[in-house]
Amino acid sequence: MTGAIIAIACLFLGLTLQKVELFPAKKAAAWVQSYLIHIVLPALALLYIPAIQPSWGLLLPVSVAWFTFLLSWAVFGYLGKKNNWGKNITGCLIIVAGLANTSFLGFPVIEGLYGKEGLPIALLIDQGGSFLLVSSLSILVGSIYGDHSESLKKVPIKILKFPPFGFLVGTLLMSVFQISTPEVLISMLQLIGKTMPSMALLVIGLRFSVDLQSITSRFFWYGLGYRLLLAPAIVWLVYSQVMDKDSLEFKVTVLESGMAPMITGSIIAMQFGLQPRLATLLSGLGMPISAITLAIWYFLLG
Template structure:
């Protein structure tokens, strides 16, 4: 609870700093964003990924995050090309709507609704799904749709040079080979990892601006509709073929698929120049809006 209070205090701090004369909110946001991408994401990878023990039994809950991201890519990629939305808008929707806030929002929601029994599943979905995605496929989408001049042949090199991806590859190898993270590093990595929610919300606060044009934009509601309604609906319909619809695993998997857009996903989108304002609104307003839809999904799941 204390962490959530601090995080939301940082959100309001960012909103306040926007109004301070001679204070460059844009420069501050860029500095914090750089810290998150180049330090915090690699630290989290080193902290959590080696702890995942690969098992076939874990694939179904984890695969839901990958399924909804790929579905987002398929839907928005097709519509963006068909309706000439522009590459930046399309890329933004793919990444931000495709990634759910399965940790900062997901952990307390799952624990509150299903108790501590649901937390290991939530952690699994987050680390094996959302976190791997934000460190891999989201970077690929950003490279393909973002503001860059290099040819597609240079995209793989761009991805390999992105620090979170390198740490992801290394920590995945550690997980497969069962090599633990050195214990001497754990206190430092845990400290750095705890700065993710407050610093991410600080970036949102520094960049957040609300106007009716943005709220009434069809792209905002396309993203919200996909993330909060369509994605969990598709998981609920499809995964009932392989999971018991009354099981805790099924309920947590569906509910995690309906979380608000991932804050880190919006930061990745911003890093690649993919509609920063839209990305900020989706992750910033997604949390309060999702309070309604998550309640509905909880009642539907029983």
């Protein structure tokens, strides 16, 4: 609870600093972004990924994050090309709408609605799904859509140079070969990892700006519509064929797929120059709006 209060305080700090005339808000946001990308994400990868024990039983809950991200890529990739939205808008929607806030928002919501029994399932979806995606496929999308001047031949090099991806590969190998993170590093990694929500919301605050044009933008509502309504509806339809609809696993899986857009996904989109204002609006306003849709999904799930 204390962490959530600090994180929300950082959001308001960013909003306040943005209004201070002499404060370099854009430069500060870029510095914090760099810290998140180059230090926090690799630290979290080293902290959590080696602890995942690969097994077939994990596939169904974990696969929901991958399924909804790939579906986002298919939907917005098609619509963007058909309607000539431009690569920046298309890439932003794929990444930000494709990734759900399965931890910062998801963990307390799942625990509040289903108790501590739901947390292990939420943790699997987050660490095996959302976190791996933000360190892999989101970087691929950002590399493809973020720089119009680059050829696709340069995309693999750009991905390999992106720090979280290298740590992801290394920690996945550690998980496969059951190599644990050295105990001496755990405390430091946990300390760094705890700064993620606060620093991410600070960036959102420093960049956040709301105006009528932004809120009424069709792209904003396309992104939220996909993330909060379409994605969980399709997950319900598809996963009910292979999971027990009355099980806790199914309910948590559907509800996690309907969380607001992931804050870290917005950070990745900003890092690649993919419509920063749209990215911040989707993750910033998405959280309070998702309170309504999550209540509806919870009621429908029973």
